Amino acid sequence: MRKLEGILAYNDKFVRRKEYIPYQTGKYPGDKILVVTCMDTRLLELLPKAMNLQNGDAKVVKTAGALISSPYGSVMRSILVGVSLLAVEEVFVIGHHDCGMIGLESGMVLDRIKQMGVMQEDLDSVYDQGVDVEKWLCGCSKVEEGVMHSVNMIRNHPLFPSNIPVHGLVIDPNTGKLDEVIRGYE
Numbered sequence: 103m104r105k106l107e108g109i110l111a112y113n114d115k116f117v118r119r120k121e122y123i124p125y126q127t128g129k130y131p132g133d134k135i136l137v138v139t140c141m142d143t144r145l146l147e148l149l150p151k152a153m154n155l156q157n158g159d160a161k162v163v164k165t166a167g168a169l170i171s172s173p174y175g176s177v178m179r180s181i182l183v184g185v186s187l188l189a190v191e192e193v194f195v196i197g198h199h200d201c202g203m204i205g206l207e208s209g210m211v212l213d214r215i216k217q218m219g220v221m222q223e224d225l226d227s228v229y230d231q232g233v234d235v236e237k238w239l240c241g242c243s244k245v246e247e248g249v250m251h252s253v254n255m256i257r258n259h260p261l262f263p264s265n266i267p268v269h270g271l272v273i274d275p276n277t278g279k280l281d282e283v284i285r286g287y288e
């Protein structure tokens with residue numbers, strides 16, 4: 103069975119057995135917080151458990167490295183919708199140790215996708231659109247630096263209300279330990 107069929111078969115049982123009941127909640131975050139974090143597999147359950155977050159407690163926006171690459175991209179838009187319409191009162195940017203985005207250079211991604219069949223002319227067409235591919239596909243040199251970059255991107259955004267605290271933290275993907283990088287109340 104391929105992945106999609108397997109997931110749909112499981113889902114059919116999940117719904118029929120009403121296993122969703124313990125997870126039913128509302129669309130407004132109970133803890134009034136929004137978390138921007140990485141897509142890392144180790145954080146899928148660990149991060150909410152380590153923060154004592156249950157279903158319904160928080161808005162969570164995931165992007166590689168918790169790095170917000172553009173002030174007018176979909177991550178920043180999600181944050182603005184969260185604070186304006188979805189009752190978010192504090193924002194947490196949480197990077198993690200051993201992140202794949204630490205030290206990532208565009209060449210590592212581009213070499214691999216070319217091996218996967220993407221042609222140079224496809225890449226050239228992206229450059230032709232004026233996209234700075236090197237910058238866009240680049241990670242950060244240190245996790246704390248990436249967290250500070252995202253916190254500053256949010257704090258300095260012209261449409262972000264200045265009374266909303268934006269915190270920066272780093273989580274250990276093995277133990278769940280959180281370390282503070284920036285305390286947003288100050």
Ligand SMILES: [Zn+2]
Pocket residue numbers: 140141142166167168198200201202203
């Ligand atoms: Zn990561």
